[in-house]
Amino acid sequence: MIAFGFGTLLLFPIIDQCLDLSAGFKSTEKRILAPFPTFRFPHVKSYIHEFDEYYKENFGWRNALFHVYSYWKLVILGQSPLPEKVVVGKHGWFYPGNSLNHAVDKHRGLLPMSQSSMHAIGQRLSHFQKQLAKHGTRLYVLVAPDSYTIYPENLPDYIHENGPSNLDLFKQYLTRHTTVPFIDIRNALRMAKKNHVVYSQTDTHWNDYGSLIASLTVVDYVKKDFPQLTDAKLSDYRVKATNGMGGDLVTMLALNKELKDSVVYRITPIPSLAARQIENTPNADMNLPSSRFIGQKPTLPKLLLIGDSFSFSMNQFIPNHFGESYLVRSNRFKMDLVQNEHPDIVVLEIVERNIDLLASY
Amino acid sequence: MLFSSAIFLFLYLPTFLVIYYIIPRDWRNAFLFFASLFFYAWGETLVVLILLLSAFINFFAGRLIEQGQRKTGLLLSLIGSLSLLVYYKYANFLFNSLKSIAKLLMIPGADEINLAEIALPIGISFYTFQGISYTLDIYWGHIRANRNFLDYGTYVAMFPHQIAGPIVRYADIAPELTKRTVTIEKFGSGAERFIIGLAKKILIANTFAGVADVIFSAPTTSYSTATAWLGIVFYALQIYYDFSGYSDMAIGLGKMLGFDFKENFNYPYIAHSVQDFWRRWHISLSSWFRDYLYIPLGGNRRSRVRVYGNLLLVFFITGLWHGASWNFIVWGLYHGLFLLIERAGLSKRLLRVWPPVAHVYTLLVVLVGWVFFRIDNLSDAINYLQKMIGVGPVVTVEAFAPSYFMNIETVVILLLGILLATPIYNRFHQWWMRRAPYFPARLVSDSLYTVGLLALFVTTIMYLAADTYNPFIYFRF
Numbered sequence: 001m002i003a004f005g006f007g008t009l010l011l012f013p014i015i016d017q018c019l020d021l022s023a024g025f026k027s028t029e030k031r032i033l034a035p036f037p038t039f040r041f042p043h044v045k046s047y048i049h050e051f052d053e054y055y056k057e058n059f060g061w062r063n064a065l066f067h068v069y070s071y072w073k074l075v076i077l078g079q080s081p082l083p084e085k086v087v088v089g090k091h092g093w094f095y096p097g098n099s100l101n102h103a104v105d106k107h108r109g110l111l112p113m114s115q116s117s118m119h120a121i122g123q124r125l126s127h128f129q130k131q132l133a134k135h136g137t138r139l140y141v142l143v144a145p146d147s148y149t150i151y152p153e154n155l156p157d158y159i160h161e162n163g164p165s166n167l168d169l170f171k172q173y174l175t176r177h178t179t180v181p182f183i184d185i186r187n188a189l190r191m192a193k194k195n196h197v198v199y200s201q202t203d204t205h206w207n208d209y210g211s212l213i214a215s216l217t218v219v220d221y222v223k224k225d226f227p228q229l230t231d232a233k234l235s236d237y238r239v240k241a242t243n244g245m246g247g248d249l250v251t252m253l254a255l256n257k258e259l260k261d262s263v264v265y266r267i268t269p270i271p272s273l274a275a276r277q278i279e280n281t282p283n284a285d286m287n288l289p290s291s292r293f294i295g296q297k298p299t300l301p302k303l304l305l306i307g308d309s310f311s312f313s314m315n316q317f318i319p320n321h322f323g324e325s326y327l328v329r330s331n332r333f334k335m336d337l338v339q340n341e342h343p344d345i346v347v348l349e350i351v352e353r354n355i356d357l358l359a360s361y
Numbered sequence: 362m363l364f365s366s367a368i369f370l371f372l373y374l375p376t377f378l379v380i381y382y383i384i385p386r387d388w389r390n391a392f393l394f395f396a397s398l399f400f401y402a403w404g405e406t407l408v409v410l411i412l413l414l415s416a417f418i419n420f421f422a423g424r425l426i427e428q429g430q431r432k433t434g435l436l437l438s439l440i441g442s443l444s445l446l447v448y449y450k451y452a453n454f455l456f457n458s459l460k461s462i463a464k465l466l467m468i469p470g471a472d473e474i475n476l477a478e479i480a481l482p483i484g485i486s487f488y489t490f491q492g493i494s495y496t497l498d499i500y501w502g503h504i505r506a507n508r509n510f511l512d513y514g515t516y517v518a519m520f521p522h523q524i525a526g527p528i529v530r531y532a533d534i535a536p537e538l539t540k541r542t543v544t545i546e547k548f549g550s551g552a553e554r555f556i557i558g559l560a561k562k563i564l565i566a567n568t569f570a571g572v573a574d575v576i577f578s579a580p581t582t583s584y585s586t587a588t589a590w591l592g593i594v595f596y597a598l599q600i601y602y603d604f605s606g607y608s609d610m611a612i613g614l615g616k617m618l619g620f621d622f623k624e625n626f627n628y629p630y631i632a633h634s635v636q637d638f639w640r641r642w643h644i645s646l647s648s649w650f651r652d653y654l655y656i657p658l659g660g661n662r663r664s665r666v667r668v669y670g671n672l673l674l675v676f677f678i679t680g681l682w683h684g685a686s687w688n689f690i691v692w693g694l695y696h697g698l699f700l701l702i703e704r705a706g707l708s709k710r711l712l713r714v715w716p717p718v719a720h721v722y723t724l725l726v727v728l729v730g731w732v733f734f735r736i737d738n739l740s741d742a743i744n745y746l747q748k749m750i751g752v753g754p755v756v757t758v759e760a761f762a763p764s765y766f767m768n769i770e771t772v773v774i775l776l777l778g779i780l781l782a783t784p785i786y787n788r789f790h791q792w793w794m795r796r797a798p799y800f801p802a803r804l805v806s807d808s809l810y811t812v813g814l815l816a817l818f819v820t821t822i823m824y825l826a827a828d829t830y831n832p833f834i835y836f837r838f
Contacts, residue, residue: 002815005814005815006555006556006815009815009819010374012371013371014375029830029832031832051368056367056829059367059368061826062367065825069823072823077770082832108758204834248835253832286835287835
């Protein structure tokens with residue numbers, strides 16, 4: 001019986017490759033798996049290597065086996081199936097793992113930002129600020145907090161903060177040593193979470209409600225320098241709660257059908273506020289398109305927002321408060337973009353765990 | 362190709378087994394030989410020629426010895442096999458050591474001479490020793506030389522045992538090389554052994570490795586003494602399950618092909634002395650050194666000083682055999698030193714003390730020894746040992762408290778790991794066989810065991826699949 005069972009199990013993957021019995025289990029890796037290699041004489045070694053890669057990523061039942069593994073690790077053992085990618089928190093919360101720029105180690109205070117790194121970033125941002133000032137443009141820096149910072153109570157017990165966060169150190173440095181305005185939205189998000197969930201439980205990003213709060217806080221902050229801007233009022237938006245979906249973190253675990261956010265929000269501005277999208281340009285930088293909007297009052301100041309994926313959901317809210325807005329997803333400051341666009345305001349947005357990347361922005 | 366890789370398990374092995382059983386018996390050795398060469402060539406391409414060269418030297422040497430040119434044959438085998446081993450495994454180490462000495466002595470130009478990195482052929486330590494044991498056994502008249510290179514080549518190249526052992530002696534499998542039978546029961550027992558070995562490697566050893574790797578790569582200022590002990594205990598279990606898992610897989614594969622390889626491990630962590638540990642750990646290597654080095658050097662029959670010298674020499678070479686670096690030499694000599702102390706009288710005292718005391722002593726010696734085995738830089742190894750005795754650098758931020766590593770899985774695997782490193786389960790199994798000799802009870806327990814074993818195999822390949830899964834948060838095309 002063992003001999004028969006063992007032999008059958010050994011043959012299953014080959015049978016599956018021929019008959020595609022496990023077609024129902026799709027890869028959630030968000031990458032192209034290694035293709036079947038072509039032999040180019042006399043490169044035997046590279047062919048073997050390519051075939052190894054191909055087979056490792058394409059053997060029969062692989063996706064199904066990973067799915068069961070993921071379920072087993074998470075639901076039965078209560079652990080992350082991919083601890084480097086996803087941290088499993090409490091009460092259905094998931095957090096990005098160390099593979100996303102050492103998010104865990106940074107939160108644990110194991111990788112504090114060095115003075116030299118902050119100095120380099122400070123110098124770079126001051127340089128951008130001066131360059132922009134020549135064109136009459138003001139620069140603002142916005143850091144989107146990690147979910148760790150806003151929802152530390154749902155982290156697993158082995159992860160806790162030690163000492164000031166990198167965001168605290170960075171803010172302190174920027175305010176003490178530069179004149180670059182820093183928009184701190186942490187308090188606004190912490191206040192807002194008392195009424196609604198502001199981050200996605202199964203995704204690395206804030207949800208639409210968190211994004212709305214962030215957008216309104218930015219407008220509020222910038223309005224100090226541009227008083228003509230529309231007031232940022234929460235009451236101008238209609239918030240409707242609905243059933244949640246599985247986010248990017250649980251998609252990596254191939255469990256996005258089983259694990260979902262408890263709630264998502266459909267948020268719409270009052271009609272007199274809604275901006276109109278006039279351009280959507282594919283963008284190779286982050287696979288998220290750049291978008292241009294015209295507000296209800298085109299005479300209001302023009303905004304250029306250069307940001308990461310956190311800024312994407314701000315498309316729905318922030319353009320409502322400006323004359324024109326161009327929202328670009330990038331991890332680089334592009335002076336030529338500024339020269340072409342002639343914005344009044346430039347907001348650089350970056351997620352907390354990536355602050356150190358500003359040194360090479 | 363590793364036994365624990367998808368390509369081996371789901372492509373190479375089933376294809377190999379199907380062809381092996383379909384072809385006529387007389388062709389099986391030839392098929393096994395060429396399939397084994399393909400197995401090595403898959404990972405190493407032309408380096409497989411070293412294996413063939415070594416096999417050819419020893420085959421030819423064996424023939425010479427049998428034809429009466431005894432010394433010539435033996436010298437050819439020793440010089441031929443060992444020179445390949447020394448060149449491929451130790452040339453870089455020897456060169457770098459000599460270069461360091463020359464630099465220390467400030468010999469002009471020492472800094473400018475360099476030697477290109479030489480690729481280490483997989484299994485060279487094993488097939489070298491197997492070749493030498495073959496010619497020595499012929500030289501001593503224990504066996505007859507093989508007249509068929511294909512048969513001898515099959516013995517040397519055979520993929521089940523060649524990557525990580527055990528060291529299989531020709532004398533032990535000579536009858537099976539010419540005539541072997543595989544029954545469905547024997548195939549089943551081979552499959553059982555293979556599944557257990559694979560599970561040991563993937564489920565147990567890899568879990569321990571995950572913890573040990575984090576601790577050993579972290580700065581000593583980031584964890585306490587307790588974590589340092591946890592690290593070395595996990596490493597000790599990792600290396601045992603990893604290595605014994607490979608031996609189990611080799612023994613299992615051997616059975617599936619009709620061969621009976623000898624056991625390589627016998628619960629080494631229950632040893633009550635270092636001497637006992639070496640009787641239980643990597644048995645094929647210890648017995649090889651005993652039979653082909655220690656006894657020819659005079660064994661226990663010489664003067665006390667000579668015996669001690671021989672012991673240290675054997676353990677110096679044992680260390681060096683495991684790897685071409687100083688930490689392995691220190692590890693080998695460290696074990697040799699304790700064997701020497703035990704021989705000088707400690708072993709008699711150990712027999713008189715309360716058994717747990719002897720056991721704790723042995724474990725302590727072995728655990729400390731593993732530090733040198735795991736850490737290739739001697740000063741880092743000493744730092745780690747200092748941490749273990751609580752005199753290491755002060756902890757600045759305790760990033761890795763023992764609790765950091767403890768979750769349901771590691772705790773269960775740790776308990777299982779400790780339990781299965783002892784003969785408790787084995788004894789229970791024997792007890793059960795005596796208790797339930799009658800058909801219904803045995804049928805139920807055997808069926809449950811089979812289902813459990815196959816479930817274990819599926820679980821293991823589930824972990825293997827997970828290891829290949831590398832998702833990204835954003836699309837990466």
